[in-house]
Amino acid sequence: MAKVLNNKIVNDLKKIFSEELEKKVKLLLFKVDDESVCEYCNLTRDLLEELKEVDERVELEVYDFNTDKDVVEKYGIERVPAIVILDEDGKDYGVRFYGIPSGHEFSTLIDDIVTFSKGPVPSLSAETIEQLKKIDQKVKIQVFVTPTCPYCPRAVLTAHHFALVNENIVGEMIEANEFMDLSMKFGVSAVPHIVVNEEHSFVGALPEANYLNEVLKALK
């Protein structure tokens, strides 16, 4: 099996994980084996296997989207490849990746792993946290990205940190190229393109307060 990550990245990761990781972090991968159905499922599995090898605090469980129906249902997985990040105790905060976290989004995955290992504690202002805590209905924030988009990681991380605050909120990275049907459905042709509860959308990596306002618009 060819290595997915080059030596420099593996060495950099070793350093980051040894300095930053505290508690264990659990990654759940949902996949299918058939590459004609899911082009990047096996590559995503290889990637996560290599991450697991870097530091023993990164744990991995792999599930089959077709046969592990109860787990798929439990986490509400809609398509593959999908990654769910859980804290040490197996708690789900609604942080999701749909599609391979490659390109700049690889850094997003690493940032999330570090965040989960340290708590997870959301890196948000007190005002934002207060407003997010008040949300008493389900919110799904879908952040459409491409791996080459330098503005996208910030938009994904904001959604993920929002999700950490309130269990009603799910924050999803969606690799737009892999899920072209979904991109077409929401008319995505510039990223980051954020869709809230499948009805309200906005474009761009907005500052935290503006991002929050856009999310709240979908709830009114």
Place this chain on the structure above:
Amino acid sequence: MVFFDLEPKSTGPSKTEYDVIIVGAGPAGLGAAIYSGRAGLSTLVIEKNIEGGQILLTDVMENYPGYGLINSNELAQRFKEHADMFGTEFDYGEVVKVELAGEQKLVYLDNGKAYKSKVIIIATGASPRRLGVPGEDRFISKGVSYCAVCDGAFFTNKNVAVVGGGDSAVDEALYLSRIAAKVTIIHRRDKLRAVKSLQEKAFNNPKIDFIWDTIVKEIKGTDKVESLILQNLKTGEIKELPFDGVFIFIGLNPNSGIFKDIVDVDENGFIKTNEDMETNVDGIFAAGDVRVKSVRQVITAVADGAIAATIAARKYFE
């Protein structure tokens, strides 16, 4: 095609007060960080996205000395690692407010954090300028784009227009020509402003066509971009041509919004500095694309940063 770019957000800042705070981790900010760190100043760089700034909007750099051709992500990462070498600290977030308090400057981030420093180097760069024509706002992410590396993939085998005639426009047209079926450069003059080597590549590219002396009057469509209304500036003729998408690269707007009330800017919002990168406010410098200057390149941004940090070290910390 699958690649993995690790731009780790290093351990958070160790303190809340620094000698120098640099806003923006593009070439100017990282250039300043190298010089500031090397001068022994405690240095914090605040970045809202990821290190590299506009370097990351192109896939390959061919005019940064010492590398020949280098992948843009790699160059950005090397800049970051070079700044790390001299002890630069980083934090991530968008600066939303700056206050002056005597010799101290207070910097507030969108995530609620705040920092103090004696010197601020503004290296926030610039963003693509909008055309300002009907349809442009309405069709953002419905065919209108300002970032070819971000959005090119949505136009695979499609017919796209690129508006502009400078380096960025031609560079992005060349990038798009590898993805799209056809690329048409629409330029308001009768020749390109881009450097000769880019021009030659574009002229020799069978997928790239040109429409000269022409401006876009309107972007039209129902749910997404379907056509452009074009006007020839020499003949006055107006015509409508079908396109699936339009990429706009007509120049830059400075990312100077939050600083405009503090430092002097020109009529377009670019920050005015002297040749030592000093603004009119004591202890506040500007470097790179955000300031008034005539050549905006990676190498000139890095140089601005080096000058700003060197002068800051001499003037405020000796």
